[in-house]
Amino acid sequence: MFDWFMQTFPDSQPLHGLAGGVLIGLAGAVMLLGPGRIAGISGMTARVAGLSGGAPWPLAALFLAGLPAGALAVAALIGGIPAQFPPSLVLLAIAGLVTGVGTRLGSGCTSGHGVCGLSRLSPRSIVATLTFIATGMVTVALVNALGGGI
Amino acid sequence: MRNLMALLSGLLFGAGLALSGMMNPARVRGFLDIAGDWDPTLAFVMGGAVLVMAFAWALQRRMHRPLACEDFALPGTRLIDARLIGGAALFGVGWGLGGLCPGPAIASLVFHPLSAGVFVVAMLAGMLAFRLVDTRRG
Structure with a gap:
């Protein structure tokens, strides 16, 4: 099954995708069950820029700051993130x-x-x-x- | 505590975006390119994330309050109007054009400051423009 999939979609990365998706789901779970909010990035961005109400400013700012920081940690672990x-x-x-x-x-x-x-x-x-x-x-x-x- | 949890959430989110390949605009466009050389990776990302989040919602429904705040602050789920559909339709156009949505764009600022920076500044300009003309301010 997996072999068939990879032959059909040779450029795909289903396991990386699934693992990354689980981390994203955990991120949403932490935001929902901790501060009790939706981990919505466009909303948090508008909040930090002063363009909408919503979450307390430090909460939204720390959430957004975590995005590049988390990506940097993964880049260090796996040796860079391909991007075109x-x-x-x-x-x-x-x-x-x-x-x-x-x-x-x-x-x-x-x-x-x-x-x-x-x-x-x-x-x-x-x-x-x-x-x-x-x-x-x-x-x-x-x-x-x-x-x-x- | 709530600020620490927000930071942890952002870190996990950024790590997930980086690991999943969703910080590569070419891969995101590959998912949207069903008429061409389709790349289903994004469906696995969504699947993994939705699966974990479904458990989180099941927990949330049994909780009277969140762990680090007094109350849940959650949006309504029912209203389907022209704003929602028009906004989502526009967002999809931007997503398809650039292969970027807000999360990967912000996470990419440290790796590709020029390309991601242009996108993020323009996105903020779009948000500001909307704020200036919107009559229903939230």
């Missing part, structure tokens, strides 16, 4: 702008809706997650059709 960014800074700026507006309008992103809300079986988050996966897939298909590679 789109080369165009203009494209990244447009993507960031749309992400900023969209996450505020829709009250969440992949972490709040996709992980915390989906596992809560929140109808709101189920609709949001299906929607952003669908428009994400359409966007990638269009970008590839229009020349791709950006």
Whole structure:
């Protein structure tokens, strides 16, 4: 079964994905059962930037500070994190702008809706997650059709 | 205590993003590229995270208050309106364009300050723009 999977999707990393996913789930669990909040990154970001209410500022700031720190620890352990960014800074700026507006309008992103809300079986988050996966897939298909590679 | 737990949550989240491959925009785009060379890794990340979180919700429903605060501060789950769908749709477009969502972008700031920085600054600008025109401030 596993061999078949890896032959079918040779570039995938299902075990790394699953292990990382478990850590992300634990992160959400600590935030939910400790401070009693949703580990939603777009919401915490808006809070730290003073653009919304929500969690106490130090709580949100420490949560966000943990993201690069945790990633640095893993990078040190496994010897770097492979990443291939789109080369165009203009494209990244447009993507960031749309992400900023969209996450505020829709009250969440992949972490709040996709992980915390989906596992809560929140109808709101189920609709949001299906929607952003669908428009994400359409966007990638269009970008590839229009020349791709950006 | 609640601040320490928030830091621990962030550390675990960042470690999970790094280990899972979700800090690689090319891999995230690979998941969204169902018409091309599809990479299902992100589905495993979601699956692992949702599985653990489902247990956390089962615990939460049996708790009267969280461990480190007086009350749970949780959003409603029912309201499905044009804001939710329009916002999620827009977010998906940004996600597909850059292969980045807010978590991996912030975690990437220390590895790829220019690329991730441009994305994060633009994201903050988008959040600010929304704040300025939004009539229903929360």
